[in-house]
Amino acid sequence: MQTLMSTIEGFAEKYLSWNSLPRITVVDVLDILIITFLFYHVLAWIKGTRAWMLFKGIVVILVFILVAAIFQMNTILWLAGNMVSVALTALVVIFQPELRKALEQLGRKRFVSLVFDFDAAQDTGRFSDKTIQELVKASFEMGKVKTGALIVIEQDIMLTEYERTGIGLDAMLTSQLLINVFEKNTPLHDGAVIVRGDRAVSATCYLPLSDSLSISKELGTRHRAAIGISEVSDALTIIVSEETGAVSVAKGGKIYRELDPDGLRSHLKLIQNAKQVETRLKSLQRRLNNVRKMGKKTH
Secondary structure: OHHHHHHHHHHHHHHOOOOOOOOOOHHHHHHHHHHHHHHHHHHHHHHOOOHHHHHHHHHHHHHHHHHHHHOOOHHHHHHHHHOHHHHHHHHHHHOHHHHHHHHHHHHOOHHHHHHOOOOOOOOOOOOOHHHHHHHHHHHHHHHHOOOOEEEEEOOOOOOHHHHOOOEEEEEEOOHHHHHHHOOOOOOOOOOEEEEEOOEEEEEEEOOOOOOOOOOOOOOOHHHHHHHHHHHHOOOEEEEEOOOOOOEEEEEOOEEEOOOOHHHHHHHHHHHHHHHHHHHHHHHHHHHHHHHHHHHHHHO
8 A cells, every 4th residue: 555655646746747847939820820721721621622532541551550459450550661652652642632722722822922022023903993894794695695705804813824724815905706606506606705804815625623512513614614713813703604694703613603794893893902902002012112122222
């Protein structure tokens, strides 16, 4: 009994004493919060793609390895230990499309743009109010007669690789042009039109299809392509349904369905104003940098 009491006292002194507890600093709390934030967003990103099924398969394999470790199944543990390096390489290959998409989304975050001004020399221009009117007019004119259409409006991320898959137009954007392009049984009606500034730069362009599991089964290839291009870029895409004539918008991986003219106009105004504000901020940033340089020269 005395030995047991001395053992308990020794354990309490070693592990339960306040002096032996680790000290938690502000840096430790910040470290935990960052890891939690990253882990949550990685899981949320995985769940929205086909990688979710692969992730569940990996969890099943890890459970088998855990069971093997508990019951000391040496053969399974030996195989698992020798396949770790191969498995890591295989994961990179299997998840390559998803990893690329995640890095592209990370590169589009605002805080990255504030630290590294990658697009300082790029000025894609802001589309005018007249272009908004022409886009709204064309979309609902085509909707009335159920003419399918896919119009991609480029923003900061250049869509050159998708532009090359189509036929070059480089024409001032008008409602008549868009209606003629998407007219059924014409050479240019199949595919998407890419708009840059106030000009339609290319037609019959092929877009990447989204592999999101959350997309409604009611939506066809045209809507899936619109969501797909919005997942890999910051473009806004207008979709006119060939079946119902409804006008929808896809941006940021989300789709906003069955809009009225005012709803479509508000979406277009939003990205127009965002571009204008961003241009002013970049101009202000350049002016501040110039002032700092001048100050250093005078000193």
